[in-house]
Amino acid sequence: MVTDILDMATLMRRETLETPERIAEMLTRNAGSYAALGARLRASPPPVVVTCARGSSDHAATYGKYLIETLVGVPVASAAPSVASVFDADVSAARALVLAVSQSGRSPDLLASVGAYAGSGALVAALVNDETSPLAERVDVALPLAAGPETSVAATKSCIAAMVGLAAITAAWSEDAILADALAALPQALDRAVNADWSAAIEPLRDVSQMFVIGRGYGFGIAQECALKFKETCAIQAEPFSAAEVRHGPMAIVRDGFPVLALATSDSAGDDVELVASEFAGRGASVLLAHAGKAGLLPAEAAHPAIEPILMLASFYGLVEQLARARGRNPDQPPFLSKVTRTL
Template identity: 35%
Template sequence: MTEAAGRHMAAEIDEQPDLFAGLLAERAAIQRVGERIAEHRPRFALLAARGSSDHAALYAKYLIEVLLNLPVGLVSPSTTTLYGAEPDLDGVLLLTISQSGGSPDLLAVTESGRKRGALTVAVTNTADSPINAAAELSVDVRAGQERAVAATKTYSTTLLALHLLVDAVRGGDGSTAAGLPELARATLDDSADAVEEAVRRYRFAERMVTTGRGYSLATALEASLKLAETSYLAARAYSGADLLHGPVAAVDADTAVLALCGGGRGGDSMREVLDAVAERGADICAIGSAAGNCTARHRIPLPPCPEELAPVLEILPIQRLALGLARTRGLDPDQPRGLNKVTKTR
């Protein structure tokens, strides 16, 4: 398969540092939404999303619980669309995260939530979407049109937008993320050779496990999805803690493991997990700023950054890995079989 395959995905991966800079330059709009949320003093947060956006929602769950000390739940849209549940949402913050802003079930959740007292906030890449119109407040992730079916730039800009939003709610000004565009460019440039080596190592892999803890669990889940939808690889994602509670029994010398090993508490907690996985003979690829401190056969080191921002950088070499594996397997990741850009569910 030639490099023409996946050209949209490749271009959109490379756009991300510039998109981060653009989003940071316009963060005053996100700041205003964060201030409105803070004025409401929510007692609880609910997150509604599907697909890659669901992984971004998990990232937001960690941000809100750790940085705002608010309890958070993930919405099951079918409780609204199939079962007609109508819980009291007075005093609840409802964040609907959708790249397209057009999924019917998420629209129904947003409309229903607003009627039942929730403060509704849409986080989308489509400013004129139905979900934006239904929500009281909205955040534009400013990724521009994404032509590849597999989400890359919309996923990472959503992560950054969510970080800026939560930071604004706690009274921050977004300065923690000020250096992210430069770190993202360094990540893409400096990891290129290690990613190419990973493509060579895993081009014939049949099974892969992705794993991480803390904020990086979202990255593990998104990595699994990217590998499955672009390379048709049987990839499963687990929390590092859950991996040791049973699934590790299925790990052996024929299993490739992508492990997120960043700095901070989440990355530190992965060392024991990877020692156990290595004992079973798995081929481990450690990705992150602390990759050199983890048991692994291959490493993709990343520049250090605050732990809560690491998922924005971690996903970049993984997107490149998914692109490279698809190409080496003779596939076009821009046109995965059976998939459309917008999936409509109820």
């Protein structure tokens, strides 16, 4: 059984390798829509941005939060879908921008939340992969992720597409030419990232049951996403933390040999991740560090600091797919999970 799993080409790996081409297509296809939305937001600035998503899409939204707050200066909050779907409560969001992020666009609680915000006067834009979905049909602005069919239960290319779409919206809104140039170069960089060799992390993680994943700033959303992928594909109880937050209560459980994956961007937030990783290593933890632009066990390419997390996540997906197989698991079919989660 284990041999069969190790020998097969998984859907997760195939879909990860498709990512560079899909991202190039998405950026070209949506260029006019990103520009139009950016101009609309500059002409009528929203007082707040609300993101609406779950799972991997919500991790992409966390990434978008840091981008918008640092490059545009508008506060971003995450909606609790149950406010509309369970409590049937009214929301007051006139002039807000709501960014709904979804692969399927079919989860009932997401649709209920979007409907509530739209009814209160918000401008609703959706980054959605299924263009025939109810979500795509019910919003003011639909921005296709254009990732193509994603069959593996573990999302990969759709999550990266959502992150890139949020970066493109932010670049257009802020008129940040440097970020726009970095996005134009992203497909080529992604081609290198999906083929980067992170296999050195397999043996240190082959038999672990618990671990931390550390990021900060632009990299915090991917720490969340990596932790989720460890859980669903490898059955590792991985917990994500900000490099700042982990210094509080969580620090107490780090002991000799405790595994930590640290994801550091090339900015000051990444420097803090490297610092806390060093503190953990000094306490005997087994630290696996990816630091953009620095040589290390896990290679990570330097780029615009807002782009580096996307590249690291693309490399990580290759690692976690290999690790799942090394642990005798099929990453395409995690137990008890399905591709579309219809939460209420």
